[in-house]
Amino acid sequence: MQVDENCSRKRLVFGSGIIGQRVMQELHRQGTAELAKFVKWSAGRPDLASLRGIMFQGLAHYLLCRGGSFRMRSLSNPGEQEVSLEVPEMELMEVQDSDLKKISPTTKGSGLLVPVARNFTAVDSFLILPDSNGKAARLLLIQVTVSANHRISASGLQTSMRKLSRDLKGLKREMYFAVPPDLFKQFRKQQFEGAAKDSIEIDQFAIEIPLLAVMVSPLQLWQLHPLVMAGMVAAVDVGTRL
Known part of the structure; x- marks a missing residue:
């Protein structure tokens, strides 16, 4: 658990990247129901925003690969x-x-390409979409977020594009923000930042990642796997305790 300098705010995070990865693997092994419930339950909880974002990213990638019809808006x-x-x-x-x-x-x-390295500051994954003949036609630059404000690093996006093959660069490119249902309607066009911001021209879209309607309690989440209890600290109101 991390707190600010005044001990008035706190947020829950994984003890390490390895712990986070293993927890996500266990959640997917047991099924996505508990994961989707937690993402829905934690909406509007600033203390869980970081944890929610990590879990939602794994869920979004899983559901996109499973395929189906997703609501989207320009x-x-x-x-x-x-x-x-x-x-x-x-x-x-x-x-x-x-x-x-x-x-x-x-x-x-078709396929969802998820970079192993976390040095893609503007893109979480690349989704190749085929045309009616099954031939690759579009490249969706996926940015998964649970925040209404998600500025994009212009230089980071340019760096990500340089890492693609010539063939991938030749596909029609669009930026998609994968968001949970509570953000889908209100999500707005995001701003580019950095010295190269005026040189970026790319259409932006929001895509809704559907979640289960049933919420989960914090106790159910903590009991999913002993690793969660070992690697994380339950949230408490440190402002009151101190």
């Missing part, structure tokens, strides 16, 4: 009607930087 042209994005069932591929240079859409018509 952020660049907010007057346009909400539509559905049809995503086929696809493979999730964890990739190294060097792998991205080798991927050819001619052999891979």
